[in-house]
Amino acid sequence: MVTARLPQDEIDRAVVALREGELVAFPTETVYGLGADAQNPDAVRKVFELKGRPATHPLIVHIDHPRQLERWALSVPPAAHALAERFWPGPLTLVLRRAPAVDLAITGGQETVAVRVPSHPVAQQLLRAFGAGIAAPSANRYGRVSPTRTEHVQEEFGAAVPVVLDGGDCKIGLESTIVSCVDAVPRVLRPGAITLSQLRAVVPEIVDVQGASVPRVPGSDAKHYAPRTPLSIVNSRTLEEVVRQLTADHGKVAVLAMRPPRAANKFMTWINAGRRAEIYARELYVNLRTLDKSGAREILVEEVPAGEAWDAVRDRLRRAATAENVVTVDPDIAALRADFGEDVLPP
Secondary structure, eight states: OBOOOOOHHHHHHHHHHHHTTOOEEEEOSSSEEEEEETTOHHHHHHHHHHHTOOTTSOOEEEOSSGGGHHHHBSOOOHHHHHHHHHHOSSSEEEEEEBOTTSOHHHHTTSSEEEEEOOOOHHHHHHHHHHOSOEEOOBSSSTTBOOOOSHHHHHHHHGGGSOEEOOOBSOSSOSOOEEEEOSSSSOEEEEOOSSOHHHHHTTOTTOEEOTTOOSSOOTTOSSSOSBOSSOEEEEOGGGHHHHHHHHTTTSOOEEEEESSOOSSOOTTEEEEEOOSOHHHHHHHHHHHHHHHHTTTOSEEEEEOOOSSGGGHHHHHHHHHHTOGGGOOOOOTTHHHHHHHHTSOEEOO
């Protein structure tokens, strides 16, 4: 449940911490953020140090209202204005040419800056009280599963982040859609809850170029959103057979699926996340964290459906299951593929 507002003394404590150059974790509708005063380069550097985040990986500046955009962007083209008017406050990040005063620590050394107006009431409460931009990536160790509850933030950082504003579970649960408005044609750089069709209803010329290397944006690394336990994506028809092979020596396996298991197996932990994309997305990181704690030697995720409703989920799972983070299923996996006529992904 989302908390509507927090007592003012909690907000005041967070504002004092930010103004003193300290870090504050706070909720947004997407995930919890690890915030610093965006106008304090030393505070921004603390974010990178605590997360273990590469200095070249940019942060998102959170503001309370589109009217603040001019402070951060050198220019705001008509497409950006239109998207902001339609989707802010909300889970949309716009990438624009940075204003001269924007520190390069925020932008990862680039001439672009990423900005958004979150809709979570506690984020809005904090931003209005602070009166300035807050630079905030997700409140977790770099490359790991993003937090959608305060307990996740505390698991990641403990006392290293003394101020954590509790806004309840995040409503969306996946990071924002990112759109670059730097060039003549706007480009989608990261999928999120706002789909390409919704964006095109406002800006018809927008194109989808996920994976583009310029500009660099948050969450664009090949390996990201990853649990500590190796994760593989498996076709639905082969899922039980892969589980059977992996548990043949009584090793534990964890499964995230869209259905109940067809056969019982005492060596597996199985979560049925269902087939509704919105609910699956909201619970994805909670479920991955649960499976990561199960003691399994591998997490198997049933391949999600095609279609833009699942684009953001598919993107996060693909990055969580990079090749270096996958345990080989079995030397005879080629035979399994031949039997079922489907690949077990990734190879």
